Amino acid sequence: MARTLAEKVWDQHLVRKGEGQEPDLLYIDLHLVHEVTSPQAFDGLRLAGRPVRRPDLTLATEDHNVPTLDVLAPIADPVSRTQVETLRKNCAEFGVRLYPMNHAEQGIVHVVGPQLGLTQPGTTVVCGDSHTSTHGAFGAMAFGIGTSEVEHVLATQTLPLKRFKTMAINVTSKDGRLRPGVTSKDVVLAIIAQIGTGGGQGYVLEYRGNVIENLSMEARMTICNMSIEAGARAGMIAPDETTFAYLKGRDHAPQGAQWDEAVEAWRELRTDDEAVFDAEVDVDGDALTPFVTWGTNPGQGLPLGENVPDPEAIVDENERVAAENALAYMGLEAGQPLRSVKVDTVFVGSCTNGRIEDLRATAEVLNGRKVADGVRMLVVPGSMRVRFQAEEEGLDKVFTDAGAEWRSAGCSMCLGMNPDQLAPGERSASTSNRNFEGRQGKGGRTHLVSPLVAAATAVRGTLSSPEDLV
């Protein structure tokens, strides 16, 4: 029978098919761990006297709590420090490899997995973090789990799961390219605005079409990363030559004869021509322009050229109330041009846009320009490797010459768990993934943007795209 990519990967990991109402039992190839969602899971193992079944399929890194300044000093916040130290103790006790702060391989868990070559086509990848969907860019089935499930995977290397539905997101344009200044971040923000924050619930999304095929691996990761913001369990892209070229030679990628064997298996990981998705959505790539959010959920976004919407014009009552609440929280007026919105802070980084290509794009816009007076800009690499690579290319110099701050690797200002936060009422243009109330710090106001829009906004001080900089 014809199957979709997601169904093929599912079937390959079936330890046991559920009977009746029982879920299937799926094998997990790679379990990524960080300090926030794991302590109670390790504690559960300890209480039950259970070992970690497969430490060799488990990898931990420190990311959410880590400061990005003064990284050689102990973490100042005692509670953050305890959480990081707890991870270190747990990894030592249970034999899990850990990349701690200041290790050359440390970084955001979703940047580390792919750059090490651990994230491979056709694998199942889980992590106690909803942005695990990032790894789907390789044709992996990757999804976020809660702490009880973290414990379950540590103990059994499996998860009981009910089959997900499948949704195709077809992104096409005449020549397969996006317009200048339009990035994969704009694509995914537009998709979420189109299908809504609940549109993907219960589904694995498969991004397809000539626009997707022409994207780099890093751009694909940005799209899959935000699948969860549409409510989806996972996002996937079929592996192709771009995927294989990215993986070849990476530390944990197969070598020699195993490489050839792997590539042969990976080539089978495509949705069959006759396969039927449970739902399909078409996105016109030619119509896409730089996209920004105006509200407090990632579905509340519009093209940068538009105005802040008027809640009165929204028919659905829940949506209208949500829009009213959002405008009040964000301090915006209905009808105000988005380009007129002034920001205090610009953040480039996170598991969504903290990779080397994102930093190159940011540097290209900033090169020879200055960050506007009164605006602070943080550029935070997603991993130590990204940091070293950027420094080798001299990007750090471009950032600091422009007046931006160049930091060390971590989740940083994506979420309010470390010292990088917005003050109450402060407004940011951020390349991260969530504009929820208080996400970047209590009372902080977030506009989600691409790295290109972030850089242009930093220069002008108001939401802008590079074409505004002439």
Next chain:
Amino acid sequence: MEKFSSHTGIGVPLRRSNVDTDQIIPAVFLKRVTRTGFEDGLFSAWRQDSSFILNQEPFTRGSVLVAGPDFGTGSSREHAVWALMDYGFRVVVSARFADIFRGNSAKAGLVAAQVAQPDVELLWKLLENEPGTEVTVDLREKTVQAKDITVPFEIDDYIRWRLLEGLDDIGLTLRHEEAITAFESQRPAHKPVTV
């Protein structure tokens, strides 16, 4: 996990859609390494507003939260479920739950009862007009009842069975350990290892 068959308690109407897990418990409260004590973080930003529902009697004693659609979106933090339970909630009613939140609820023993939005509206009106109204959530019958309103709810059959029996997932899975070992012996050699 404790068995759950039915629960009766004060219903709390929360007229908001897209209640994301950052609202349920902000990240700053996630630094604890224990399993308990998360009640202080529950809706902590909203609770600073004196008009917020959980700052009003008798809702401070509520145990059945009736919320708008798309409850529990965003971050995978199970702490959101723990915060609700530590505060005293045993049930959340909504027309639509985010997948990860629904899964986490099932593991921790919080009932995520999916009720059609028109029925949620009925419950909201009742709970707002008569604060303190008790709501009974019957997991065997899959009904939510308050005064003369009785509405059905949906929940995954397997999750329902586990909640009714109070069964631990890991124990259930380990009954199939032979199948796991057999699967492992046939995994392709090119699959990655972290060591």
